[in-house]
Amino acid sequence: MATIPAHTKVVDIDSNPLPGNSSSLAHGGEVLDDTNFASAGFHTRLSGLRDWTLQASGPYDDADTATVALSTKWLSGAVIAVEYKPDGTNGFGGNAIISDFTLSGDVDGMETFSLTAEGAGALAAVP
């Protein structure tokens, strides 16, 4: 059994590692119901369009290349090239659009960032 400790994860934004401490990649898709009277009492379904979403969060580092790029790409509306690699090498990648990039902090905590990016096209295995 090849389990993967999460601390080995690497999330790259435009080939630069994002200094997060939590991240997720959601693979989704539309599930289309084609049930008809002949379906023997059970729903039947087909897969429609696929979709994916990246979320990441962590301490805010204003000198970090990937973090700085998020502000620039959000402002221009350009896509970011995302690679999500649970073991640091192997994973999935594709282009995404930033739908939310938030910086926040309380007086008694760390300044943090959170990112949500929605797939702008295909998600493929990397490398």
Place this chain on the structure above:
Amino acid sequence: MATKVGYNTVIKTSGASTGMTTEAMTGAGAGPYQLNTAAKRILDRDVLPTFEDNGTPIVGADISVIDYMTGKVTFTGSKTGPITMATGSYMPMTIVAQAHTASISHAGEVLDVTDFVLAQADAFHVRVSGLRDVTVTIGRWEDLSDTFVTIIQAGLPIVIEFRPGGSTKSFRLWAVLETEDQSGDVDGLEQDDLTFLLDGDDEILKSYSFDT
């Protein structure tokens, strides 16, 4: 690694627009040139500044872009210098009193442009970026100063400067105060929660900018 502790966050709001004349700027060639005096770098977006090159007025056609939020100007061609801002107005900024939480959220509409041809290529949704928006939230201890009650009742936009964790890199925007919520429980402090929404303009650098 330059992570930031939250308590170093600096958040400011603007006061009344203030005129200025003959302000020194630093830069080279076509620019950008930036106002030397840091406290005067957020320009009133409703006042068109004028510039001089070694004492000679610079015509508007020679100006490529003005970044009103960071006090910078870029010209279409190289200038002799020194460059000065002959006339203009800036927004004086003051720290928001008694703030203890703050966030800035950059949002973007994601528009689905998937069509049959694109979908048949790889069966994935295809998207492009739509309108962008910014929200700033501030939590502060209520002090009965009515500062923000006055702002929300006036209904006019103000400038917010946000330096997360005390970073040297600021986010600056014109924003409208959408909500001010005052609340408190019997065993706590009276709280004042503010939500601001970006107020854009006909040029992005008139309403939002950040240091890189």
